[in-house]
Amino acid sequence: MIYIAITLLVFGAMEGITWLTHKYVMHGFLWYLHEDHHKPTKGFFEKNDAFFLIxxxxxxxCIMLGSMAQNYVAVSIGAGIAMYGFAYFLVHEIIIHQRFKLFTKSNNKYIKAIRWAHKMHHKHLDKEEGESFGMLIVAKKYWDKVKRDEAFQQQA
Incomplete structure (x- = not known):
């Protein structure tokens, strides 16, 4: 049970780690890897995809060495990171950027809010003055935007 708790705790902590990494590393000294994500080039792959490996x-x-040493805390940490990586892939690559056409027409409020937040992040083409650096947690102002849009559509 403790290993499941550690895995879930790491999964949750990864949102903060991702936010910090996105703001200060990807929009900082590793901008040259992230820039093509804001200024797309032709082709399916981007230099930004290198962050998958990072x-x-x-x-x-953690999973491999932890398994070899029977250190299940390390395995749990690795599993939490991997679970977040899968969630990131699903949300960022499939739902938001639709690199794989699976969720193209969703009326889900969370999906609308997360797409709006990411759209606001991408309106900044340079590394400065960005916003919305997280992935799974959506700021209240983006939820409010979705609610206003839905209220407007109901009135129309």
Whole structure:
């Protein structure tokens, strides 16, 4: 039971780690890897996809080395990182950017709010003056935007 709790705790902590990494690393000294995500180029892959490895390697090492040493705390940490990576892939690549056309027409309020927050993040083409650096937690102002849009559509 403790290992499940550790996994879930790490999964939750990854939102904060992702926010900090996105704001200060991806929009900082590793902007050259992230820039093509804000200024898309032709092709399916982006330099930005390298961040998959940056997060996957510690997860893999925790799971592999933790399993070899029978250190299940390390395995749980690696599993929490991997679960967040899967959630990130699902939300960012499939739902938001629709790199795989699976959720193209959703009326779900959470999906609308997260897409709006990400759209506001991408309105900034340079690394400065960004907003909405998280992934799974949506700020209240974006939820409010979705509610206003729905209220407007109901009146029309």
């Amino acid at each position: 997060f996957a390697i510690p997860s893999w090492l």
